[in-house]
Amino acid sequence: MFIHNKKLQYTVRVNEPDPVLGTFMLEQFGGPDGELAAAMRYFSQGLSEDDPRRKDMLMDIATEELSHLEVIGSIVAMLCKGAKASMTEGTMEEAELYREINGGGISHTESILYGGGPAFVNSAGVPFNGHYIDTRGEPTVDLRSNIAAEARAKIVYERLINITDDPGVKDALNFLMTREVAHQKSFEKALYSIENNFPPGKLPGDDRYASVYVNTSQGEGDATGPWNSGPQWDRIDDLTKSLPVDGGDGVASVQLASDEMDDLKAAATRTRSNSSEDPTTGADLGAGPGAGRTKEVAAECQ
Amino acid sequence: MFIHNKKLQYTVRVNEPDPVLGTFMLEQFGGPDGELAAAMRYFSQGLSEDDPRRKDMLMDIATEELSHLEVIGSIVAMLCKGAKASMTEGTMEEAELYREINGGGISHTESILYGGGPAFVNSAGVPFNGHYIDTRGEPTVDLRSNIAAEARAKIVYERLINITDDPGVKDALNFLMTREVAHQKSFEKALYSIENNFPPGKLPGDDRYASVYVNTSQGEGDATGPWNSGPQWDRIDDLTKSLPVDGGDGVASVQLASDEMDDLKAAATRTRSNSSEDPTTGADLGAGPGAGRTKEVAAECQ
């Protein structure tokens, strides 16, 4: 069960309202790498985890992310409080208010639709989506997703810090950014506490294809590196010759029942492409007098 | 520029049509961990990458994923070809056709809307979404996302293999699954070829908070592990005492201009919660005779 303590995990001191900056901060409230996505990612993993120690870690971090959601949401609320008050009371001149909420980003939507409160959208106004939460129910997979998610959240906070000059906002963002680093470290430890965590899952993969590198992009700029050359790699450069890699005919086929085959033939006959003529088309009809070669044919149809 | 060779990278031999299994395979065609998401993830990274060697790798793997999209799409097309033919020609009894496309999953939608071809949806019919592609434009972040994405794709293929008994489908899926393993290995090599890749990005994080573990979930089951204890961690167990971690008042604040403050007060007055009475409510009005204590009040209003 969750319990709420009215103090924030980190004090939020905003120097002055700035509704546009507020909408930029929504990226970490309702965006793909934001705190709600993080909290629910770990929470959903924790709910079905059977290893009691990992479950404990997942619930710990999920709960802390909810507290971070509260911190970033409070930052948004403070930055937008001035515009919200003006909009609610309607005491400003219309044109002045219009300018205030049209300063950039989606601050107009923030004011008109969300009333100046933190909304579960990203900085472009795109609503939060359940697919941001990429839990797959297998720890050797999910922990890697968590590591990556923490890395993404870290870089987004770094960018928000880079565009903020309000010291109180910068300070709180710095705290939130640092916690993502700490969480990434925890998830790394948890992943490597599982022996044989690679390849993820249970099936081992097929030895014939697991160390092959296919050089599908060719031309000036072709390069080598530890990801495609060295003793652990078999590299394919002659693509045409290698096709298909299984030595078959490289064609897709299926065995149909005879009535299905009959239907298939009937459909093919009905829609077959007539090969012997150059048909007049709608484009031919629609092209103007300067349309050239196919125009003579079309002209006859007018 | 892309060029297409009409041979598949891997031969697809489907034993017999199975439209329901076909819709399950859509998970890797138009689903979040599917081949289109993979191809476009690496392609979008490659387009703006400035390191020529990583760019080469990203374009190589992006292009191969497009070829895998072709393989999994061909599997879907073969599995659905029978139902498609029956639906197109409408020669079956209606009730029989109805049963055929209502065998499970979303095979009805596959037949009715998509006409039995591979559709850019997942196995529940949810359309592909651009946010599946989590490129963030920073290699120490993106490579971790790629590693995680390959792990997710691997486990989904493993599960599809577990439910398939058509040997040709199983065989092709096994190839596709194995290639995810190989790609993960390449991305790992590329990540660790960057010195100082942790923390991701440029800003270092705040030393005061980078090694703190906050034990926010407490009770029976509390546990320790390398992710929250040992010399590298400072652990907080007494949450209330530690609040807020910055030593401030744990409150969110903002300095408003005086006219904003006036508007705020006006709004607060207008919507303030009247504390001295227990108002009759719509629920009171709507509750039936058995509704109890508040009912007397409501009764007077009828």
Add this chain to the structure above:
Amino acid sequence: MFIHNKKLQYTVRVNEPDPVLGTFMLEQFGGPDGELAAAMRYFSQGLSEDDPRRKDMLMDIATEELSHLEVIGSIVAMLCKGAKASMTEGTMEEAELYREINGGGISHTESILYGGGPAFVNSAGVPFNGHYIDTRGEPTVDLRSNIAAEARAKIVYERLINITDDPGVKDALNFLMTREVAHQKSFEKALYSIENNFPPGKLPGDDRYASVYVNTSQGEGDATGPWNSGPQWDRIDDLTKSLPVDGGDGVASVQLASDEMDDLKAAATRTRSNSSEDPTTGADLGAGPGAGRTKEVAAECQ
């Protein structure tokens, strides 16, 4: 800040696994009327609420809804645990496993993509969407939305109870349903604690139109009720005569600058509909020999 106690608010005792029933329960985990939507609706209102007493209530109920999210998520996890274990280890025959996860609903997606854990989707697999959270930042509006949301959540739980015969699941659902009733009562009390809460917001509305009922749907079945007749209503039955209600010309107009007018005329000329002839069309070209009247014209074009 949020703190987590490892005990559930309500004990969950599931009699036996049932992955299909589990996917139905997702409606209240990641669906539009589910617990995450509820928790975040009240949480977002609480973050920007300036009335301290309502803020306290909103944070109380938001936090409880998170605890309900944990209860319903645990129900899903328990119901799906058997299928998850079978899928993970792949020890069953493929065909048997296929049947198990194709028993109805989206249990196939639950197993293939989400690995048998609770996912932030509804019972059709549609991902959670930030727009489920309809906070608008005005208490006389938001409290009405909360009342309606609790009513919707109540009826969905009622329906889930109606299709469940596992006594432990039924019991926990009954608790969750009842709490929605309690929350609705709280929100009703909070709404009616605000004097003059109707019309919502600040602007009063235009007296000429506030008591008019427009009878736009006419024919057999036209009816009267307290919503359209009686002393408080002015009813319009003769629609054509009343058009437009403002006494103007009922046309939309705008004053354009002269260069805009020139462009508009140029565009109109270029795309004007030629009135004097019956053009041959693509459909004429494409219709077969039995297409009738317009066919003669088309025939000349072949």
Add this chain to the structure above:
Amino acid sequence: MFIHNKKLQYTVRVNEPDPVLGTFMLEQFGGPDGELAAAMRYFSQGLSEDDPRRKDMLMDIATEELSHLEVIGSIVAMLCKGAKASMTEGTMEEAELYREINGGGISHTESILYGGGPAFVNSAGVPFNGHYIDTRGEPTVDLRSNIAAEARAKIVYERLINITDDPGVKDALNFLMTREVAHQKSFEKALYSIENNFPPGKLPGDDRYASVYVNTSQGEGDATGPWNSGPQWDRIDDLTKSLPVDGGDGVASVQLASDEMDDLKAAATRTRSNSSEDPTTGADLGAGPGAGRTKEVAAECQ
């Protein structure tokens, strides 16, 4: 059947084009509280309503909302007509045209993608979503949703009025806002015409939990009000002691079959968290020389 009269329900007189203001107005055309959502909400309820009098009301108001959709759409079309003409004919200097459509909001998208016509998106460009329509097929629920939806629509119109200084636009918006007030009144009358409309639906709820208030958010700011205190409430302040409320063990459990249990154990063994060591991780490998305590271990791996 629907019939269209070419006159608008309310005359639209726009003073001059303003494509940015036009995109703000989209909030009520294709946004969550807009006229299409309203019309389809009541229409979908009307289609399956069995009470003939409510059905009549629902069809009346649904039809009127379609007429409002026409009014607001006409406002958008008029406000954008100038930019549309300039864009279509391309007679302006490119840079000038660029500035004109980049004045704020999403007016660039309006011009580039939608060609200056009203689009089914909100003011941030988010496409209309079928889930805006929250019909649940139970009148005691749906009427509450309708009341809340009208309240939301009213406040959004109020905000649009606050930022508009074109008198013709203001006038038409005022009409539309007022009609939401009238509709809310009708839905209120219809709700309270149903006896025993609370709790909504049929099941009564469990008396043990229906009057309990759980004080889950604690600390400075804890408050009382008619929503959590007084004779009709049993209030829980000591959360830990009350857990779980049903007197059970507060744990989630399920009875698995023996083969499922075997699979579960096998999975747990394979992915168990190794408790006895502090593993070297990817983050350890990636941290630079200044990374501190865990660095020594990592260094050995280079």
Add this chain to the structure above:
Amino acid sequence: MFIHNKKLQYTVRVNEPDPVLGTFMLEQFGGPDGELAAAMRYFSQGLSEDDPRRKDMLMDIATEELSHLEVIGSIVAMLCKGAKASMTEGTMEEAELYREINGGGISHTESILYGGGPAFVNSAGVPFNGHYIDTRGEPTVDLRSNIAAEARAKIVYERLINITDDPGVKDALNFLMTREVAHQKSFEKALYSIENNFPPGKLPGDDRYASVYVNTSQGEGDATGPWNSGPQWDRIDDLTKSLPVDGGDGVASVQLASDEMDDLKAAATRTRSNSSEDPTTGADLGAGPGAGRTKEVAAECQ
């Protein structure tokens, strides 16, 4: 303004309830090719159309499509009425009710969430999306989109007819399908009433590239047809030789300011791929004893 006549445009006589078939019909109620998308496509075009005759046609057909929405919605409501009644009253055994709503498709979601009424989702439960409406504000484009949309709607109705054996449903679907044919004919006439409708829009295109066919897919199966050969086409078969078609270097470039260039170099240095070594990776650490070649390196790190 819209007016509603309580009679349907076409009588709906459903023989018996069938909630699964009902959910299939949703494809044309809230799906991409359904009646709401059609009505709103033409309505949005009509609102900003400046040619009075086309505007009249667009409003005529938009209004008729709303009437079709009513017909298909009534079919859904009738097919689901039985399940709705059972669910609402909860008089059936739970297990029996469970089976009834789990007969296929998304009839469970229809019953649990939407209460058995027509919902604005498609047959897989995907919510209606504003982007189904592809109005672009240029008649030579929009009329082509309308023609295509009518063709798609026609084929979806054809498929629904093929799986229905209820004569009343089949009859009404046949009417709706036929009307799509009539509408396509009208839109064709309107398109070809515009002289010079090809290419659509105003800019003529570049003669060097307008008649080129690029044969990018090569191998067994390469074919010719009137779409790529004949006097009106210049065909490119030797792709490599033709690259890039403009005769440039085929590279993307931009001129950066010097400070931007400095930043770019700094970023490149910080994240450059170290070319001289084969780094140990996270995958190396995670691979088990059987992992082969790279294992020796990893082993040293344990």
Add this chain to the structure above:
Amino acid sequence: MFIHNKKLQYTVRVNEPDPVLGTFMLEQFGGPDGELAAAMRYFSQGLSEDDPRRKDMLMDIATEELSHLEVIGSIVAMLCKGAKASMTEGTMEEAELYREINGGGISHTESILYGGGPAFVNSAGVPFNGHYIDTRGEPTVDLRSNIAAEARAKIVYERLINITDDPGVKDALNFLMTREVAHQKSFEKALYSIENNFPPGKLPGDDRYASVYVNTSQGEGDATGPWNSGPQWDRIDDLTKSLPVDGGDGVASVQLASDEMDDLKAAATRTRSNSSEDPTTGADLGAGPGAGRTKEVAAECQ
């Protein structure tokens, strides 16, 4: 299988960075009419096409569209490269950087979330959606959709050209626009190579309704044209008299089983609208002293 040649199909020479223009270009990268949607539309058709010649054409054009995706993506990457470098290194003053990324459109989101690379969103930040791909698996339908899609893509490129004054960008856009014209011509030829392509699909439609035009929008502005008058049309102007067109009663009906009928009656009774009184409502309770007629009743309840 796909192969990538590192040269672009068309050289991209961007004069100087312009991150706002870059986000406008996203419309054709990740927008509804963009190159990814085009490529995947034709690719999905090609995968299940059984006519070998059309399949060849579809794979040719799909592959070329991927190459166009690369060109437009490279334009975005070049236009955003300056802002990306500044953001990554954070060497600018915060306020200056803030201004740079807040110049319009969604360039803030581009910088903060996507790191300055091309993202699979449109110019308003809306993520790519699988439903942009409207393949239906029937060539007489799909080819019409392709023709319409090419027309839409053409007009969006035309508009982007109109707002660009960078000659290199303009040049590349002109190439891409022209290729859409060429592709439309190919698809037209392919459509008209199918005999009897109208009506699309197999079922012929009902002769009674295929040539009827229903004049549903009436009033000043009613017009005639080849789409509604002439020998090929039967036009209905007297709508009320014609209702319903089938000569039935214009009502929707279904035959329920007796237990379903009992449930229906029970539900109707429970929720019937009480006709004999004017109930006090929540709005009555909430209206302030100036609320008028219904206020007296409400006053008694206080």
